[in-house]
Amino acid sequence: MLVLRRGSTLCRSSNQNTSCLKKLISFQPRTSSTASAAINQSVPFKPSRAVGVWLAGCSGMVAGAVLLGGITRLTESGLSMVNWTLIKEMKPPTNQLEWEAEFDNYKKSPEFAAIHSDFTLTDFKRIFYMEWGHRMWGRCIGLFYFIPLGYFLARRRIAKIDYKRHAAFSFLLLVQGGYGWYMVKSGLKAPEKSTDIPRVSQYRLAGHLGLAFILYSGFLWSAMTNLKRDLLFEPHQNLRKLRIMAHISKSMVFFTAMSGAFVAGLDAGLIYNSFPKMGTFWIPPEILQFEPKWKNFFENSTTVQFDHRVLGISTLALITSTWTISRFTTLPRRARLAANCLMGMALLQVHLGITTLKNYVPIPLASMHQCGSLVALSFSLWLCHELRTIKKVVKIIKK
Template sequence: MSLKEIRKPFTPKLFSFSTQRAPVQTRRSASTVAVEAAKETPILATPAVGRWLLLSSTLVFAIIVVGGVTRLTESGLSITEWRPITGILPPLSHDEWTVEFMKYQATPEFKLMNQSMSLEDFKSIFYMEWGHRILGRLIGVVFVGPLAYFALRKKVSRPMALKLFGLGLLIGFQGALGWYMVKSGLEDSLMDTPGAVPRVSQYRLAAHLGAAFLLYAGMFGTGMAVIKDWKYSRGALWSGVTESTLLTVQKSPLARSFKAKAWVLTGLVFLTAMSGAFVAGLDAGLLYNEFPLMGGRIAPPSDELFSPAYAKSEDKSDLWWRNIFENPTTVQFDHRVLAISTYIATAALFAQTFRPALRAALPPLTRTAMAAAFAMANVQVVLGISTLLYLVPVPLAAAHQAGSVALLSAMIHLLITLRQPGAAARLLRKLNLKKAPVSNFPAC
C-alpha cells in the first residue's frame, strides 16, 4: 500500500472535524445576541406596581377627606407639637392626657373659643387630629417600603423609579408642610390682633391641600398608566381601538385639539379645588348662603368685594390681591365663578363628543371617560350648592371635598385614554404578538 493510499482516508475526517465546529460557534453567537437583546429590552412595570400605586392613591384620597373633617370639626390645633416618631402613640394614662390638655389650654384657640371645654371633649378632637397624622405615617410606610423593593429588584425602569422617589420626597414634604400649617394657628400673636379668629393660614392650608392633590394625581395617574401599558403589551386594544386606528387617532388634529382642551379643563378643576381651600380657610362658606344670587344680586357690591380694610400698604397697592385671597366675600365669589366656569367647560367638552367628526376621531374609552367626568361634575355641583345652602354641615362639606378629588380622578383617566402607550409596552407587544398572535382582546 502506498503512502498516498494510507493518508487518503484521513482527509475527509479532517474536513469533517472542521465542519463540526461551525455549528457550535453559531450557537454561541446566537446565545450572546440573545443575552444582549435581553439587556436592551426596556423594563415594563408589572400590574403589581400599578395596584400598589392605586392603593397608595386611595390612602391619599382618604387622608384628604379626613383632613377636611379634621378642619371642619376644628380638631387640627389640638396637638401642639410635631413628633414624627414618638407621636405615634396617643396618651395612655390620665396623667398623660392631662399634660396634653394643659398644652392645648395654652393655645389661642382654647383661650378665645374653648374655655369651657372639658378633658373628655378635648379627647374627641385630639383623636381626630391624631388619626389624621397616623394616616399620613401609614401612607409613608405603604409607599416607601414597596418602592425600595421594586427599585432594588429592577421591577420599574430608571425614569419611573426617579419619578416615584420624587413622590416619596413629596410625602415627607407634606408632613413638614402640615406642621408648618398648624403652627400658623398656634401663634400667640393672634391674641394681640383685634377680632382675630384662631385658625390656620389659608395660604398654608391651600399649599398643603395642593401638595396632597399633586401627590394623589402622581400616584393615581402612574398606577393607571402602568396597568394599561401592561395590558397593551399582552395584546389588549388601547382605549378600544386597533393598532392602525390608534396611529390615526394620534395624528388626528381633532383628537389633538380635544386632548389640549382636556388638559386645560384638568387645570381648571385643580384651580377650583385650590380656591375651595381658601373658602375653607376663611370660613367663607358661612357667608351668603344662597344660590345663584349673593344678597339678592349676581355679585356683591364692588366696595365689599374690594374693601380697603384688607389693604395693608399705605398706598393701597395690595388692595386687589389681598381682597382676592383674604376677603371672605371675594373668596367665596371667586370660588363660585371658578366652579360655574368648570361646570360649563366640562359640559361643553362633553357636548363636543357628539359631533360626528370628533366622535369618529376619538377612541370609545375616551368618550366614555368624558361622560363619566361630566356626570361627576354634576354630582360636585349639587354637593357644592347643598353645602352652601345648609350652612356647611360636616357630612356634606366632606363629601364636597371628596367630590373634588373624584372629579380630578375622572379628568386624569380621560387624559390617560388619550395617552400614547409607553415605548416598553409597544416593543413587548410586538414580541408577544409574534410569539402568539391573538385577536378579540378587551380594551385597556
C-alpha cells in the same frame, strides 16, 4: 380599531395592518413613509401589574388623608395637638395623668381661649383623636410607599425611566409631613386682631392641600400607566382639540379645588348662603374693600366665596364643552366612558357645592363636596391618560 399590546410585538387590525397604520398617522404631518415597518417593533415599556396595584393603593391612601384632613378642619380639631414629634406622638396618652398634661398644653393655645374655653377633658379627647388619626394616617402612607418601593427596586420591577418620578414622590411625601406641621404652627399663634378667630393660615392650608392633590395625581397617573395593558384607539380629526380641552379641564378642576381651600380656611362658606345671587347682589359691594386690592382674592371672605363660585361654574362649562367635543370624536370605549364620568361628576359636584352652601356647610355635605373635587380630578386624569395613549403610540410607531 387598532390594538397595540404593551411589552409585545402585537399590532392587529380588522383591515390591513398597513392601511390601518396609515389611517393612524394621517394626522401626523411629519411621520416617516416607512411607518409600516414600525408595526414589528415592540413597545419598550413593560408595565408591572403589581407596581400598578401598589401605586393605586398609594393614591387611595392619599385620598383618605384628604378626607380625614377635611373632616379635621370642619370639626376644628386640627389645633388640638400643639406639639410635633415624628416618633413620640405616635403613641397617644394612655392614662389620666398623660391626658391631663396634654389637655394643659392645649389650654395654653389661642384656640382654647377664644373658642373652646368650655371644653372638658372628654371634649378634648374627641378632637385630639381626630387630629392624631390624621397624622398617623400620613405616617402610614409613608410606610405603605417606602417599604414596597425598596422591594420593587431590589427586584428591578420599576423601569429606569420611572426612577426620577419615584424620587419626586419620595421628596413630596417627606415635604408634606413637615409642611403639615408648618401649617398647624400658623394657628398656634395669637391673631393680630383680638377680634379675629385663631385659625391656620389659609395660604398654608391651600399649600398643604395642593401638595396632597399633586401626590394623588402622580400616584394615580403612574398606576394607570402600569395597569393598562392594551392601547386601543381610533384616530380622528378632533382629537388634538379634545386633548387640549381635557388638559385645560384637568387644570381648572385643580385650581377650583385650591380656591375651595381658601374658602375653608376663612370659613367663607358661612356667609351669603344663597345661590345664584349672593344675598340680593350678583356682585357684593364689599368684594374689593381690602387694600392692596390683591389681598381681597385671598383674605376677603366675600371675594374668596365669589371666586370659588365663578371658578366652579366656569369649570362646569369647560367640562361640558370637552364632553360635547368627545361626542363628535371617534374614541375607544374607555376614553368615552372617562368623558361621560367626568361630565356626570362635574354636575354632581356643582350640585353638592350649592347644597352645602345653602345648608350652612354641614360636615357630611362639606366632606362629600371636598371628596367630589378629588373624584372629578381622578376622572379628568383618566380622560387625559386615555387620550395620551394615542400620542404615545404614534411616537413609538414613528421610531
